[in-house]
Amino acid sequence: MSVLQRLFPWIVGLLALVYVAMVAGRPEHTGEHWRDYARLPVCADGRVKPLDTFARNSLMQISGRQTADFDGRRASATEWIVELMSSPSKAAGRNVFRIDHPDVVSMLGVKDPKRTRFAWSELEPKLDELLRQADKAEQVSAKQRDPYQREVVQLGHRMSLYARIAQMQTPLTVAPVGAGEDWRPLADVVRDPALSDQASAKSVISILAARAKDDTATADREAAAYGSALTAVFPGMISTSEHETLFNRIEPFYQSAVLYVLAFVLACFALLARQSVAGGTGGWFISLNRATLVAIALGFVVHTLGIAARIYLQGRPPVTNLYSSAVFIGWACVPLALVGEWFFRFGFGNLAASLIGFATLVVAHNLSSGGDTMEMMQAVLDSNFWLSTHVVVVTIGYSATFLAGFLAVAYVLGGALTPLLRGEPMKTLPKMVYGVICFASVASFVGTVLGGIWADQSWGRFWGWDPKENGAALIVAWNVLILHARWGGMVKERGVAAMAVFGNVVTAWSWFGTNMLGVGLHSYGFMDSAVFWLVSFCLAQLLVVGIAQIPTTRWRSVLPPRKPLESVRGAVTPA
């Protein structure tokens, strides 16, 4: 190995570390003083959280992103919400409402087809018509609505959220300082002047009043003072709030997704390097593979820290809703794939680890637009030992089934359509798939059973044929079916791979499809566009299953090498 090849993984590791350090230490886009506002605790959806979290979640719902466009400058969610609360008329000019459907846009009388975000001042003149349309669409059951109706209903919800913030009805900003006090919205104080004696009400009012007058210096001072005053009363609240603000700012899952992408690119280069060298283990292959591992490891560390931070902030097990299940599935898949890599060392474990890590974080990101991802749970879903172990183990089972499926996809596509798997990988990849299926069978079975035990403890029914339970049963049954088919000699490497690919469909159904049915205690709500992605995903998997029907003797990784590329090109290009 050359010196550069030896040093390359270290260089990649160093650069990635520098990136993480820069992200963690970067200042806010709009100056330091917003931190004093961001950390102020408010209460919404039953949880005390920093204003920052509430602002980000609200802006995410309204605008589909966590920053607002302030005349070309990117303003933080906190800055946006403080402006909305203190100077609603100014805030009404900010383009924050995301509208995609062209018919809704044209209803507003806007001609520019490129604009996707609109201001309250543009919506307000059409308010009556919008509300009438939303009302009509609301009367159609959620499943029957067409895209226009869905958009109108969503817009109605967004506008109502916006209006409630502007009218100080949500979040509850007045913290209970004295005895017998409760969290209150500022709107209550306006209605009942007796409440304005409450110390925290005074502070909040003076902050907002100063900002309304553009007296930034006073407002900043008041915000800092209010924060310190709350620290004296509730020592824990502000520090937890600060930690959550830090968590929001660092966005650990976003950063680890970036690192996984880097790892994925490196893994692809590694495979190409492997291909270009006869025998398969050239110096660059080893070097790139190590660099990949370094990037994955760093991404995984950040991923882990993110999950740990959520556990700390929430005081709950890692999986509490669909969003966190996506984050956790990715987290569990990565080390599993690395174990596979350790066994066989030809780069495919790394490829799978980085791809699944990235893909699940993207899925999680798309699931987070519904609001606070650390929302409070129904009492029955309150944690206990069985529930915590159930969600963790069953999620690992889902992860492993996905991992087997993705390795099988790599085997089928890589083997049938490319010469990349020539030699050793054609033999070892199916072994990996099989090993992961064995693990998946155990984990999904144990996880499902733990869920049954929890259900028995909680409401006396070990098994209730609930859609989500049935989904878990399907995964267990499918894994067990694959194993028995193999043990009975009904399928060999190619058959197991094809079945494992179909396992992706089964798992996706259990994870998301059952939620879309809109029944069952486990349902987290109906998701519109997710249906499209789910169907597309399943069709893609079926296509791969179809490709797997080609006999291995005709796979490109098995056929003798084609003629060099140059001669082919020469034959096609006209002289």
Place this chain on the structure above:
Amino acid sequence: MKALKEAFSALASLRLTVLLLALSMVLILAGTLAQVNEGVWSVVDRYFRSPFVLIPFQLFIPEKVARIPGVLPFPGGLTLGVLLFVNLIAAHFTRFKVTWKRSGIILSHLGILLLLVGEFVTGALAEEGNMTIDEGSSSNYVEDTRSVELAVIDPSPAGDDLVVVVPQRLLERAARSGQPVTHGLLPFDVAVSEWMPNSTILGPMQSTEQQRKKADAGAGLQIAAVPAPTATGVNGAEVDAPSAYLTFSRGGKKLGTYLVSMYLNQAQPVDVDGKVYQVELRFKRTYKPYTLHLIDFKHDKFVGTDTPRNFSSLVRLIDPSRNTDREVLIYMNTPLRYSGDTLYQSAFKQGDTGTILQVVTNPGWLIPYISCGMVTLGLLVHFGIRLSGSIRRKAS
């Protein structure tokens, strides 16, 4: 003899295992999709605990995409369960020898057998119901919200009421056949002119005169009941509320046509030759040997929301037959297990005035725990042996 042997080896084959697993998956998928339009309990009965089921093709395709008539005859959960059971036992008799290497497989398969037995026992013997208690009062019976009964109450005996109940099954049969329900203990015959498995009530201003004419006595003179689609899903919150129009007669003489409904809170008086009986439709009751007295119900919500955070019931458990009289706190995930029953905190009455406990009697509740322990241990042993083998191979 040879044919018998062949049949037995077919019964023991792995091909049959794979086929049965695949059929089970189709059944489970269909049983899940069916819950979009149907209540979970009827799905469980029709799909998972029956020998045979007709699956409509339409289940698999949304009606928006295409309308497909026709049904697929399919083996039900009972058939598949029994076949899997037989297949597993036959396989162990023909193929498997008891060795250490096989110990994990054998153990986990025994666990699976036990799991199938457990689900069968649950299906056959388990009973579920609700016990609703108002704060400061007591209850000694469980209501099954999935079926109702007609109670005919004779309040005349001193100290006790004499109650005769007609189960839902008989009322439904009477509605189908047109034959009235008669019994020596009943003070009158009960003919069912209309039976509604789920219903809504129309008030005096909402109902037409024609609808109100269905009854000629009692509450049905003011209000009317009309059929409603039966509840779907498993949230438990949606419970069917049946109503019926019943004609009572004695010795050929008509006493009147009454509306009875789960929506009516009070029993209606029926005059039989000067003796007054009270009549009501109510959830099927099962009386217990013990009594619970609700001392206090507590319900916390998350600040500023209606999401329940916690609820708990402080009750006094009284059972003279076992000399028991003690206080118990029942709350989320912490049930009371007593005399074969398990009582869970399930819900509460509006305004936190009372508690609703779920009462489950399942003699087989321990079976899944044992079987799952066996399967888990078996799988860990089996794959552990295999994994250590392959690691050793890799090392050498």
